[in-house]
Amino acid sequence: MNTTICEPDNGDEAAEQQHAKAHEPDINHLMFASRTNWNLKPNRLAEALEQHRSSGRPLLDLSASNPTECGIKYDAPAIMRSLCAPASLLYRPDPKGLKSARQAVSDYYAERGEGVSVDDLILTASTSEAYSFIFRLLCNPGDDLLIPTPGYPLFDFLADVNDVRMVRYPLFYDHGWHIDIHALKQAITPRTRGIIVVHPNNPTGHFTKTEEIAQLNQVCSANQMAIIADEVFLDFILGSAQKSFVANPGALTFTMSGISKICGLPQMKFAWLAVSGPKAEKREALARLEMIADTYLSLNAPIQLAAPVLLQQRKKFQEQCMGRVRANLAQLDAQLADNQHLNRLVVEGGWYAVLRIPATRPDEELAIELLQKHDVYVHPGHFYDFEGDGYLVVSMITPEQDFSEGVRRVLSGFSENPNSGGK
Numbered sequence: 280m281n282t283t284i285c286e287p288d289n290g291d292e293a294a295e296q297q298h299a300k301a302h303e304p305d306i307n308h309l310m311f312a313s314r315t316n317w318n319l320k321p322n323r324l325a326e327a328l329e330q331h332r333s334s335g336r337p338l339l340d341l342s343a344s345n346p347t348e349c350g351i352k353y354d355a356p357a358i359m360r361s362l363c364a365p366a367s368l369l370y371r372p373d374p375k376g377l378k379s380a381r382q383a384v385s386d387y388y389a390e391r392g393e394g395v396s397v398d399d400l401i402l403t404a405s406t407s408e409a410y411s412f413i414f415r416l417l418c419n420p421g422d423d424l425l426i427p428t429p430g431y432p433l434f435d436f437l438a439d440v441n442d443v444r445m446v447r448y449p450l451f452y453d454h455g456w457h458i459d460i461h462a463l464k465q466a467i468t469p470r471t472r473g474i475i476v477v478h479p480n481n482p483t484g485h486f487t488k489t490e491e492i493a494q495l496n497q498v499c500s501a502n503q504m505a506i507i508a509d510e511v512f513l514d515f516i517l518g519s520a521q522k523s524f525v526a527n528p529g530a531l532t533f534t535m536s537g538i539s540k541i542c543g544l545p546q547m548k549f550a551w552l553a554v555s556g557p558k559a560e561k562r563e564a565l566a567r568l569e570m571i572a573d574t575y576l577s578l579n580a581p582i583q584l585a586a587p588v589l590l591q592q593r594k595k596f597q598e599q600c601m602g603r604v605r606a607n608l609a610q611l612d613a614q615l616a617d618n619q620h621l622n623r624l625v626v627e628g629g630w631y632a633v634l635r636i637p638a639t640r641p642d643e644e645l646a647i648e649l650l651q652k653h654d655v656y657v658h659p660g661h662f663y664d665f666e667g668d669g670y671l672v673v674s675m676i677t678p679e680q681d682f683s684e685g686v687r688r689v690l691s692g693f694s695e696n697p698n699s700g701g702k
């Protein structure tokens with residue numbers, strides 16, 4: 280997703296480009312598939328961010344979510360050594376991924392106390408690629424998948440690329456987030472092929488509850504649908520321990536994760552999907568997925584050979600990451616303690632906190648004002664499809680000092696005039 284493309288706003292150049300555009304043939308519809316007819320113009324906030332960056336003014340970025348640029352310490356020698364295995368010089372492809380790498384993933388689950396066989400795992404370059412494989416497996420063009428809202432803004436593009444339709448099912452907030460099971464059932468059509476759950480969800484930070492899993496299993500088996508569980512934030516727990524979907528027996532289930540978040544190594548491109556559920560469906564799903572994976576063979580040998588070492592990196596990473604998330608959450612709560620206008624919603628896991636703010640104007644407008652007047656960048660709730668205005672999302676892996684000062688600026692914007700936010 281490119282949110283930083285910038286339209287020029289300087290006189291002559293802009294006029295020239297406008298002229299060129301007006302005389303451009305309408306090539307979109309002639310040359311390109313309609314599935315890629317996206318509006319690629321930057322939104323107002325992305326434009327404001329670009330302008331801010333080019334102004335050179337220091338910015339407190341409370342949306343920081345790239346772990347490699349957040350001051351986290353990695354065991355660089357171990358990581359670099361792991362990428363030099365001599366076996367990388369041989370080409371011995373396995374459509375499901377090298378067995379040693381799948382074993383490392385299976386060991387990861389075993390250490391969590393959960394069992395998954397190497398035979399039930401397929402490796403992919405990213406969780407996003409795993410989504411695509413599953414969509415191709417389950418959906419004919421125009422079929423539906425149910426997605427949670429609020430949620431992570433990745434799905435609409437994935438849906439377009441794979442010719443599927445994303446149908447939203449609501450989460451509701453009542454002392455924590457819950458699935459509106461009634462609304463979810465209402466959203467099912469004869470073309471619905473599966474239900475996506477993000478466990479814990481980004482950005483609401485809630486886990487799917489045991490009773491909700493039982494209901495999802497029941498709904499899916501009654502309607503020949505699958506569960507697609509995105510668990511990239513599974514290990515980042517703020518409350519009690521949470522089980523993975525990885526061995527869910529109650530319905531055909533695809534569980535995805537990867538080292539992008541689990542180990543804070545998004546640049547390495549190593550992820551997986553695991554299949555569980557009723558025996559016959561699971562066997563068929565695995566056979567078909569293997570064929571899809573064989574068509575691409577997208578994982579490279581060095582990264583697969585490094586997988587056991589890279590997965591071990593999660594311990595050091597998660598310790599630092601959760602230390603920071605806890606410290607930032609405590610800081611946020613301390614600053615919010617006496618605030619009558621803002622509060623934060625319950626968070627059970629993940630890296631994000633959701634602030635409830637007075638919904639006196641569009642969240643995007645407020646985020647632009649915070650950026651321009653207070654040099655602080657936060658995500659407005661509408662990025663994540665919150666129902667209505669009144670939400671800001673902040674990343675708790677932001678370095679502590681920046682987080683503390685950034686939150687102070689957001690809150691001071693409101694204390695100046697509670698109804699206007701940053702004004």
Ligand SMILES: Cc1ncc(COP(=O)(O)O)c(C=O)c1O
Nearest residue numbers: 405406407431481511537539550
């Ligand atoms: C909930 C969720 N799923 C998937 C992804 C993408 O993960 P990957 O880097 O493995 O494609 C992200 C990225 O932020 C995410 O937040």
